[in-house]
Amino acid sequence: MYPLDPSPEQMRAIGEAALEAVVSFIGGLEEAPAAGRGGGFELARRLRAAPPETGGPFEPVLAEVIEAAAHAYETCGPGYLAYIPGGGLFSAALGDFLALAVNRYVGLAAPSPAVVQIEENVACWLCSLFGWDERSQGLLTSGGSMANFSATVAARHAKLGEDLARGTYYVSDQAHASVTKAATLAGFSRRNLRLVPSDDELRMDADALRRMVREDLAAGLRPFLVVASAGTTNTGAIDPLEQVAEIAAEHDLWMHVDGAYGGFFILTERGRERFR
Secondary structure (H helix, E strand, C coil), X not given: CCCCCCCHHHHHHHHHHHHHHHHHHHHCHHHCXXXXXXXXXXXXXXXXXXXXXXXXXXXXHHHHHHHHHHCCCCCCCCCCCCXXXXXXXXXXXXXXXXXXXXXXXXXXXXXXXXXXXXXXXXXXXXXXXXXXXXXXCCCCCCCHHHHHHHHHHHHHHHHCCCXXXXXXXXXXXXXXXHHHHHHXXXXXXXXXXXXXXXXXXXXXXXXXXXXXXXXXXXXXXXXXXXXXXXXXXXXXXXXXXXXXHHHHHHHCCEEEEECCCCHHHHHCHHHHXXXX
């Protein structure tokens, strides 16, 4: 059993054990069945346990984690071609490890200015990919759900202030569930939601969006946000971003583009053309 504050030798021992287990696990992905080994629920039942009175050795815990991971859909392997939760890069996992291990405070720049600069560099690089100038800014979030939440709160603050009741927001019927969840967490009810139908290509119907916004304005409501998708999680469809942007500009709506799935289409010529 290792203490909460292990020595350098102990850190190396458990770190090397974890690295060896992970490398071996990833090395087996190519041949792993996409549907998993089966028996996952049986293993889950065996793993149910009350909180232990004391800690235990690291190695059995590591083996338990690897076994649990093996009894799952193999979404990271090449045989999995279904819904989107797969992927992931070893370098990204190492990045998470480094960030957690050095444990710098970055809520403000002053305590760790160089570390904050690293994040700012990445944000600026991403902005430049989309052709935005040096005035553009960004931040890294934990994922698409938090990105959608951050954008919704920003739109609420910028367009509505504290008067939320009459605000209406617009999303496609193909949008990810995290979009409406973000609005709920930001204080909006289902009454504030406008679900815009999609066209034959499963993209947001821009004409329907324009009509719905005008109807809400005529009813004395306050349209404030439209969320388009740059690659829906259902099909990878890209909403008509240029048309949506024109409607947003016409009616002073905050436009947020959810690019969690398809944003990096921008790295291809075809993707850049679709994002115009």
